[in-house]
Amino acid sequence: MTVRLRAHHLLCMLTYVGKGYSPAFVDNYEAIAARLSAGEEIEIVDGPDDICAPLLCGAQPHCLGESVAERDRKAAGAVAMLLAMPVAIGALIRPNALLLGRLRRAFAAGSIRTACAGCEWSGLCDAVSDGGYAGVRIAIATASAPKHRQSALHGCSQA
Numbered sequence: 001m002t003v004r005l006r007a008h009h010l011l012c013m014l015t016y017v018g019k020g021y022s023p024a025f026v027d028n029y030e031a032i033a034a035r036l037s038a039g040e041e042i043e044i045v046d047g048p049d050d051i052c053a054p055l056l057c058g059a060q061p062h063c064l065g066e067s068v069a070e071r072d073r074k075a076a077g078a079v080a081m082l083l084a085m086p087v088a089i090g091a092l093i094r095p096n097a098l099l100l101g102r103l104r105r106a107f108a109a110g111s112i113r114t115a116c117a118g119c120e121w122s123g124l125c126d127a128v129s130d131g132g133y134a135g136v137r138i139a140i141a142t143a144s145a146p147k148h149r150q151s152a153l154h155g156c157s158q159a
Helices: 009-015 023-037 066-083 097-109 122-130 147-153
Strands: 002-005 041-044
Touching: 002 009, 002 023, 009 066, 009 097, 009 122, 066 097, 097 122
Parallel strands: 002 041
Antiparallel strands: none
């Protein structure tokens, strides 16, 4: 299966710690977090995605607003620049420990957060990133490097 995410949720997933708009929203996000932590592929979509689903039953879901679409555009541009790859509708991204680490370092540094301006969750996200991402729900274990490659990787950092 594939997790359908709008572009700004590539940022939100970095700091998700089990808080959200409603109990239904949190339950849904927990299930998505488990899928992403298992390495399930992400497909970038236009508009409401799998995370938005519990919010769409309201009278005027904010997921449909122009400000949220603008947040998607800004996030797509920032993440694409960081990863040196297109983050466009239909793009497929396989989450892994290196990718999450790279995104989280850039998020903590503020270099991919233009989409976060004005977001009601920004304070929580600041606290999570400032706290070293303790308690985040999306985490993928790093596979051990083969023994013959460990010496080659020792002391090197991969961005």
